[in-house]
Amino acid sequence: MMLRRDTRPIYIGKVGIGGHMPISVQSMTNTKTTNIPATVEQIHRLTEAGCDIVRIAIPDMAAAQAVESLKNSVSVPLVADIHFDYRLAIAVLERGIDALRINPGNIGDPSGVRAVVTEAQKRRVPIRIGVNAGSLDKKLLAKYGGHPTPEAMVESALEHIKILEELDFFDIKISLKANDVPTTIRAYTLMSEQANYPLHLGITEAGTISSGVIKSAVGIGALLAQGIGDTIRVSLTGDPVEEVKVASEILKSLGLRQYGPTLVSCPTCGRCNINLVNIANQVEQKLRDIKKPIKVAVMGCVVNGPGEAREADIGIAGGTEYGLIFAKGEILKKVPEPQLLTELFSEIDKLATEGKGEP
Incomplete structure (x- = not known):
């Protein structure tokens, strides 16, 4: 039996993440969120393939306003992917979103951060801090010689975590993704030694099926084999249903979940x-x-x-x-x-x- 790192459990809808709960599979729609019929159809396909949690892009207020209709049309928990604008986070929270992917340090305005956290606490909605190697703060990059090192990624995540913890918010999930496999593995390993929040694993921008499957299997698999990771997303260029199939095979190969034959x-x-x-x-x-x-x-x-x-x-x-x-x-x-x-x-x-x- 593979020993897993013990982490603080959170819930996205009814799906538990962390602790000793089963490792869940996530994916993200590539439809326009405002195209509700197309997005609902894709979410149903993802769910049928075995996806436990689905993320949707919220680039503007029109997309945020579509959340209520989406929630009424699907059964799987939905995560809103938001950058910079705290008002979009408030809007999706009011419309029943199950989790947020937003970095509090990128909002800028402390009052905006406080408003998001207050609303999320009231509704018991977790927040994922998502650090990507390709979008680190310039000052942080300079500190580490201009390169997105694993240490720089972990420091960035800890800065965002500190903001939430100072507001007494602890329903946190963390991801530290790079398209370089060794960097990703090292970043997650370092993070697992410094905090007990659940980790969302993935290799970002992994590529097409032919190359992306290999990079994702090596990176995600290496971490899971060390007992690191609580939920996974395989990022591939193309139909997101393929992401779910690959993620399921990774978990099956390690004996962590059973997904069909x-x-x-x-x-x-x-x-x-x-x-x-x-x-x-x-x-x-x-x-x-x-x-x-x-x-x-x-x-x-x-x-x-x-x-x-x-x-x-x-x-x-x-x-x-x-x-x-x-x-x-x-x-x-x-x-x-x-x-x-x-x-x-x-x-x-x-x-x-x-x-x-x-x-």
């Missing part, structure tokens, strides 16, 4: 006598519509297939003209190769519906 397939070798790539792709497609956390193995040969995939709930191992269907390392039956996929799908369907309808 897991496919195990071997890389193939000279012993393989079946079209394993084609079979694995078809099985992956089959598993997309299944929610139950089952493990399915597609192995290339009978020499060590059942043994190497003994933890799989169900699996196949290819042979010459025939293949094996196995479960938990035990061979169930030998079937002709043309029937291998059909038999596997039949067993998957049994597992997927097992227990349904029982009292």
Whole structure:
């Protein structure tokens, strides 16, 4: 069992973050917030994919005024992403937003900060302090040689935290994101040693699917493996639903959450006598519509297939003209190769519906 760093728990809507609560998955809409039908449709897609919390951009008052309609149309907690203008924070708080992403030090006017904090306290709405390496204060950058070092990022976060703590506000979540993986890992590690607020992990501006998935998996995964992190967002250029899928796979790979099926397939070798790539792709497609956390193995040969995939709930191992269907390392039956996929799908369907309808 992976040991997690103990943090102060907060709640965004009904979703708990920190303490020993499950690590949640977040994403952000890329629709115009004022386009309510498009934003609602995207939020529903994110929720269906397994997203626990959704952030929306609030660049102006029109977007802030759309929050009430959005809240009435979706069930997932919503976070307002706000920069500089405290009046936008007040407006979304009045319209039922579940959390804010706003840096108090960037508001400038102390009375504005106090107004936001007072309203957030009254409504028990948490605030995320989000530090990005690319937007650090110039004076702070100069102190650290003009570079967005991990130490500079942590100092920036601590300055924002101090402002909130002096106003007796402690429902805080912190993120320290860079698009450089080592910088991000170091910043979060340092922060975890200096404060016990929950941490929102991510690699900012990670890129497209091809590169962004790798950077996010390495950075977020390395931190989670150390027990650091309470909620995650994978930042990718494109459909945000893909962010949720990748985040879920990261958590699954570390045994931190269960999100639907897991496919195990071997890389193939000279012993393989079946079209394993084609079979694995078809099985992956089959598993997309299944929610139950089952493990399915597609192995290339009978020499060590059942043994190497003994933890799989169900699996196949290819042979010459025939293949094996196995479960938990035990061979169930030998079937002709043309029937291998059909038999596997039949067993998957049994597992997927097992227990349904029982009292």
